[in-house]
Amino acid sequence: MLKGTAFVAASAALPAAALAQSAPASKGPKLLEMDGKAKLHVLGDRPLVAETPAALLDDDVTPTEKLFVRNNGQFPEMPADLKAWKIKIDGEVNTPLEISLGDLMAKYENVTLQLMLECGGNGRSFFTPEARGNQWTNGGAGCPQWTGVRLADVLKAAGLKSSAVYTGHYGADPTLAGETDKPTLSRGMRIDKAMDPHTLIAFKLNGKDLPLAHGAPVRLIVPGWAGSLSTKWLTRIWVRDKEHDGPGMGGFSYRTPKKPIVPGSKGDDKDMAVLEAMPVRSVITSPADGSKLSGRKIELRGHAWAGDHEVKTVEVSIDHGTTWKPAKVNPPANKFAWQRFTATVDLPSGGYYEVWSRATDAAGKTQPFAATNWNPQGYGANPVTPVRVLAEA
Numbered sequence: 001m002l003k004g005t006a007f008v009a010a011s012a013a014l015p016a017a018a019l020a021q022s023a024p025a026s027k028g029p030k031l032l033e034m035d036g037k038a039k040l041h042v043l044g045d046r047p048l049v050a051e052t053p054a055a056l057l058d059d060d061v062t063p064t065e066k067l068f069v070r071n072n073g074q075f076p077e078m079p080a081d082l083k084a085w086k087i088k089i090d091g092e093v094n095t096p097l098e099i100s101l102g103d104l105m106a107k108y109e110n111v112t113l114q115l116m117l118e119c120g121g122n123g124r125s126f127f128t129p130e131a132r133g134n135q136w137t138n139g140g141a142g143c144p145q146w147t148g149v150r151l152a153d154v155l156k157a158a159g160l161k162s163s164a165v166y167t168g169h170y171g172a173d174p175t176l177a178g179e180t181d182k183p184t185l186s187r188g189m190r191i192d193k194a195m196d197p198h199t200l201i202a203f204k205l206n207g208k209d210l211p212l213a214h215g216a217p218v219r220l221i222v223p224g225w226a227g228s229l230s231t232k233w234l235t236r237i238w239v240r241d242k243e244h245d246g247p248g249m250g251g252f253s254y255r256t257p258k259k260p261i262v263p264g265s266k267g268d269d270k271d272m273a274v275l276e277a278m279p280v281r282s283v284i285t286s287p288a289d290g291s292k293l294s295g296r297k298i299e300l301r302g303h304a305w306a307g308d309h310e311v312k313t314v315e316v317s318i319d320h321g322t323t324w325k326p327a328k329v330n331p332p333a334n335k336f337a338w339q340r341f342t343a344t345v346d347l348p349s350g351g352y353y354e355v356w357s358r359a360t361d362a363a364g365k366t367q368p369f370a371a372t373n374w375n376p377q378g379y380g381a382n383p384v385t386p387v388r389v390l391a392e393a
């Protein structure tokens with residue numbers, strides 16, 4: 001499961017020769033070259049998919065440049081007049097709305113929250129055998145600050161009919177083949193998640209207008225649930241009287257087995273249910289995987305999160321899970337924000353160690369040691385992920 005690593009000095013005090021010696025022998029991941037974005041790891045070019053390496057996830061609030069990018073189609077054009085952008089709310093509502101972004105911003109209360117965005121496929125590379133799709137490690141996730149209006153306020157203004165049970169979301173991105181008359185992806189959620197006051201129609205990311213890569217001029221943010229619900233370049237919310245059936249809602253797309261299936265088997269899509277909340281996960285953000293340490297004391301840092309739940313505990317281990325030590329876990333900035341954990345770890349000797357972290361959520365669910373509930377498209381893998389260090393002293 002663990003692919004090879006080259007040990008890179010974490011301390012600037014190490015002589016250049018040591019650094020040169022430990023330079024990666026094999027070529028590393030392809031790095032993103034894009035204005036306004038850090039050198040994220042490119043998992044795919046067409047469509048563009050790039051993840052954030054764990055060590056770049058260390059900030060309390062994910063900076064825009066470090067937020068992962070996941071497209072299913074092509075980028076749409078950047079609109080000339082952001083405020084003239086129109087969003088339609090129709091279907092099972094008393095008064096269908098077509099509202100400009102300018103009016104949306106002016107008429108509804110603006111809220112700013114720190115909210116998790118996480119791809120449904122995050123962790124997919126940990127499945128054995130390999131599941132279909134982008135091979136995310138843990139970097140299809142980030143927790144920046146979003147500003148927008150509550151989707152609930154807009155749905156209340158339109159007036160939900162009693163038949164309203166689900167949403168269907170549409171964005172302006174052309175398909176990979178360049179079509180603009182059919183949706184690239186159109187997912188939806190149960191109406192109670194749409195009415196959660198943390199589900200936003202967002203127009204700012206970390207205090208600035210959304211960049212094109214993250215859905216300019218306006219997108220949904222459905223925190224804690226599969227990122228595919230957080231429609232970028234939002235044009236329409238269709239309120240439905242049944243589970244939505246747009247592209248991305250059927251078969252094995254964003255669906256996981258109701259009962260475990262044999263890993264690698266074809267499976268039957270009748271045994272699958274829509275993936276909603278993401279599972280509990282912890283990521284060590286410092287030290288970086290493959291760090292050479294000059295001493296034996298590690299000031300460990302990371303983030304943990306758990307879909308709809310708060311994280312209750314994080315434990316760390318340096319002996320492959322034989323013994324565990326509790327980490328300090330901070331409360332989230334608000335509901336649906338990740339939580340910082342820290343621990344001081346003393347290695348008993350110099351040499352090679354794997355540092356593990358495992359989180360447990362408020363519902364009592366703990367990260368497993370290997371990806372469980374294998375499914376053909378690889379959703380929901382959240383195993384403990386080692387960080388490998390080499391201590392010199």
Ligand SMILES: Nc1nc2c(c(=O)[nH]1)N[C@H]1C(S)=C(S)[C@@H](COP(=O)(O)O)O[C@H]1N2
Binds near residue numbers: 072073120227232233
């Ligand atoms: N219109 C549209 N919205 C979309 C997508 C897309 O391809 N088209 N990708 C979704 C997926 S699968 C994820 S994980 C998130 C990623 O958001 P980001 O690129 O801002 O990180 O956007 C979602 N919203």
Ligand SMILES: [Mo]
Binds near residue numbers: 070118119226
């Ligand atoms: Mo995603």
